[in-house]
Amino acid sequence: MKEFLRVSPEAADALAGGRAVVAFESTIISHGMPHPLNIETALGAERIAREMGVVPATVGVLDGRIVVGLGRSEIKLLATEKGVLKVSRRDISWALTRGLPGATTVSATMFAAHLAGIGVFATGGIGGVHRCASGGGPRGATFDVSADLGELGRTPVCVVSAGAKAVLDLPATLEVLETEGVPVVGFRTREFPAFWSRSSGLPLDLTVESAAEVARMIAVHRSLGLPQGILVANPVPAEYEIPRAEMEPHVQQAVLELESRKITGKEVTPFLLGRIGELTGGRALETNVRLLHHNVRLACEIATELAKLRKDQG
Numbered sequence: 001m002k003e004f005l006r007v008s009p010e011a012a013d014a015l016a017g018g019r020a021v022v023a024f025e026s027t028i029i030s031h032g033m034p035h036p037l038n039i040e041t042a043l044g045a046e047r048i049a050r051e052m053g054v055v056p057a058t059v060g061v062l063d064g065r066i067v068v069g070l071g072r073s074e075i076k077l078l079a080t081e082k083g084v085l086k087v088s089r090r091d092i093s094w095a096l097t098r099g100l101p102g103a104t105t106v107s108a109t110m111f112a113a114h115l116a117g118i119g120v121f122a123t124g125g126i127g128g129v130h131r132c133a134s135g136g137g138p139r140g141a142t143f144d145v146s147a148d149l150g151e152l153g154r155t156p157v158c159v160v161s162a163g164a165k166a167v168l169d170l171p172a173t174l175e176v177l178e179t180e181g182v183p184v185v186g187f188r189t190r191e192f193p194a195f196w197s198r199s200s201g202l203p204l205d206l207t208v209e210s211a212a213e214v215a216r217m218i219a220v221h222r223s224l225g226l227p228q229g230i231l232v233a234n235p236v237p238a239e240y241e242i243p244r245a246e247m248e249p250h251v252q253q254a255v256l257e258l259e260s261r262k263i264t265g266k267e268v269t270p271f272l273l274g275r276i277g278e279l280t281g282g283r284a285l286e287t288n289v290r291l292l293h294h295n296v297r298l299a300c301e302i303a304t305e306l307a308k309l310r311k312d313q314g
């Protein structure tokens with residue numbers, strides 16, 4: 001396994017010493033945001049972690065290995081190079097075999113974080129059930145369900161996100177998460193957040209009030225040996241949110257264009273995010289950056305509390 005995994009010395013050191021490490025994904029860098037906002041956002045996330053005394057480990061695929069803790073120039077490469085693969089769980093072995101550069105999605109990043117021994121991961125919003133998945137569109141049922149959901153069902157990593165991207169069928173996404181046995185815990189909210197918006201109208205059964213509470217829950221989850229991840233749903237700060245009523249027409253237009261342009265497979269999410277960025281005159285992108293950095297802060301607090309728990313127990 002070791003020959004296919006490269007952990008940065010900084011992250012390896014912190015993990016060996018029981019100090020806090022947080023993983024970040026790279027699909028948001030290569031396929032989720034335009035240049036140079038993507039670099040600024042990724043490096044900004046790393047800066048926030050360091051300021052909080054946490055070691056950041058951005059995950060990607062380079063030279064036939066999964067890299068946990070990309071260097072600055074490697075992040076820049078994934079942000080600028082054309083043709084970087086979008087690597088989800090199913091693509092990992094193939095990308096390594098071919099030696100192709102790849103950006104990892106939530107699913108592949110969770111897999112890599114777990115392999116490296118990292119328990120907490122921050123992203124913007126997870127993938128989920130697309131609106132066309134169960135029919136209703138001109139193509140009928142597409143079964144387009146993100147691998148992120150299956151990954152949350154089988155990999156015990158805590159993922160901090162602003163809910164699932166609101167381009168999705170959010171009620172169906174929550175149903176699949178329930179089926180997969182994934183705890184979805186609202187951070188100081190009783191509602192599933194809708195990425196750009198704080199509210200989705202969908203109630204959550206599980207809530208937590210502090211990062212320390214999440215850390216204690218992770219500890220319980222681990223000692224029971226539950227294989228699932230934990231999804232912490234952290235609403236975007238009110239000052240940056242775009243209300244749902246304002247976003248929904250843009251989302252519907254982007255989804256219609258997706259159908260008429262016959263965009264399918266892994267291109268779906270990048271297209272929708274890009275188009276919605278345009279339709280909102282860049283406002284959705286600004287909100288995306290803010291919510292991501294907000295999630296980074298919470299993930300760092302959780303990882304710090306988890307490290308404290310380990311010290312107290314060890």
Ligand code: PSU
Nearest residue numbers: 027028032105106124125127146147269
């Ligand atoms: N969150 C963002 N921007 C993104 C993504 C998440 O704010 O670009 C990415 C994640 O990597 C997620 C992926 O795993 O979108 C989902 O893609 P798909 O629907 O093809 O599974």
Ligand code: MN
Nearest residue numbers: 144145146265
């Ligand atoms: Mn898909």
